[in-house]
Amino acid sequence: MSENYVALLGTKGGPAIRPGSSIPTSSLYVLNGEKLVVDCGLGVTKGLVDQGMQLKELSRIFITHLHSDHYLELGPLIHTSWTAGLKTPVDVFGPKGLDAYWNGFLHSMKADIELRQDDEGRPTLRDLVRIHVIEEGVVLEQDGITVSAIRSLHPPLVDCFALSFRTAKVQVVFSGDTAPLPALEDFARGADLLIHEAMLEAALPALMERVGNGSDKLMQHWLRSHTFAHDAAKTATNAGVKRLALSHLIPSDDPTYNDDHWLEAIKDHWSGELYIGKDGMRISLD
Numbered sequence: 372m373s374e375n376y377v378a379l380l381g382t383k384g385g386p387a388i389r390p391g392s393s394i395p396t397s398s399l400y401v402l403n404g405e406k407l408v409v410d411c412g413l414g415v416t417k418g419l420v421d422q423g424m425q426l427k428e429l430s431r432i433f434i435t436h437l438h439s440d441h442y443l444e445l446g447p448l449i450h451t452s453w454t455a456g457l458k459t460p461v462d463v464f465g466p467k468g469l470d471a472y473w474n475g476f477l478h479s480m481k482a483d484i485e486l487r488q489d490d491e492g493r494p495t496l497r498d499l500v501r502i503h504v505i506e507e508g509v510v511l512e513q514d515g516i517t518v519s520a521i522r523s524l525h526p527p528l529v530d531c532f533a534l535s536f537r538t539a540k541v542q543v544v545f546s547g548d549t550a551p552l553p554a555l556e557d558f559a560r561g562a563d564l565l566i567h568e569a570m571l572e573a574a575l576p577a578l579m580e581r582v583g584n585g586s587d588k589l590m591q592h593w594l595r596s597h598t599f600a601h602d603a604a605k606t607a608t609n610a611g612v613k614r615l616a617l618s619h620l621i622p623s624d625d626p627t628y629n630d631d632h633w634l635e636a637i638k639d640h641w642s643g644e645l646y647i648g649k650d651g652m653r654i655s656l657d
Contacts, residue, residue: 375656376401377543377564377616380418382648384548384568384597384621386440387582388413392624393650395440398545398566399424402538402656403515408432409534409545411445414650419448421651427456431511433518434465435547436531442469446476449500454487458494462501464510464518466530470502505532515539521558523549525596533558541656544612548619550595551602556610563656565612566648567603568619571628571636578622597621600633604641615641618648 378401381394388394395412399422406428408415419426429452434442442465449461463469477484477497487493503510511518517537525531525548533555536543544559546552546567559565570593579590598606600617607615617633633647646654 374401375403375538375541377566377654377656378418378422379566379616379618379646379648379652379654380422380650381412381414382618382620382650382652383412383623384440384570384619386413386438386443389581389624391626393620394418395443396619397444398618400536400543402536402541402543405514405516406430407516407518407536408448410435410441411443411448412440413443415444416448416451418651422653425455426452427458429457429461430459432461432463432465433505433510433534434463434469435523435534435545436466436525436528437468437472438528438548441548442472445469446473446480450476450480450484450496453493453496453499457499460499460501462503462511464503464505466532467504468530469504473500473502505530507532510534519558521554523547523555524552525549535559535562543656546598546603546606548596549598551598551606555606559606559610559612562610562612564614564616564654565607565610566616566618567606568598568621569600569603569617569633570597570621571632572599574622574625574628574632577625577627581622581625593621600636601640604637607643608641612643614644614646614654616646616648616652616654620648623648
């Protein structure tokens with residue numbers, strides 16, 4: 372029987388990386404022997420290889436929304452997989468506008484792509500990729516896996532999604548980027564694992580100082596568009612999920628704060644099994 376698991380490839384919230392920091396958001400879901408890539412922040416390609424995945428096996432990718440820390444490396448991942456032997460179709464599921472990114476990537480790499488197709492006999496890269504627009508409801512139902520979506524609350528974006536991955540034996544829900552969202556409680560009801568974004572409230576002023584080139588608008592974005600760790604814990608408890616993983620951590624790269632601070636933030640609201648996301652963390656679903 373195939374092992375079922377989630378690998379948190381990148382667990383940092385936001386696009387910037389600094390010395391010693393984790394990398395932006397991406398995950399690998401392995402369900403019923405199928406490999407599903409969820410979000411493609413910077414570092415996703417190396418993260419997949421580090422999990423032992425052959426890139427030529429790439430077949431399904433899900434992008435939750437069009438913020439760079441969730442899709443910056445989509446084009447490079449597909450291109451690198453193609454140079455690693457990919458010759459079968461890749462289905463990419465994402466919000467409206469993702470096709471413009473993909474077409475722009477192909478245009479930017481036109482010289483290299485055409486050279487490799489002509490000089491090395493590679494298959495036509497454009498023909499391998501199929502873009503599917505995500506809407507609320509069932510996104511994919513195939514190979515014993517049902518993927519469903521609801522809109523999250525992540526202004527100013529509208530097409531931003533939480534995703535549920537369900538098989539006959541297990542359900543995993545990913546919050547995507549969101550402010551506290553009551554609808555997520557029903558969406559994740561009884562799930563085996565909820566992966567939820569999280570912020571440490573006390574750490575935000577210091578993060579503003581480190582960022583250095585944002586105005587008060589950046590703080591306002593965090594406060595209206597993301598979820599504090601204690602609110603993520605409340606969602607998990609109200610939904611009755613079996614396990615909770617905190618990821619897309621804001622901040623994830625401040626040495627002043629460690630796992631104890633995350634535990635302190637949620638202790639009054641969650642008493643179940645907890646994972647504080649680390650790059651490369653693998654969570655078994657068996």
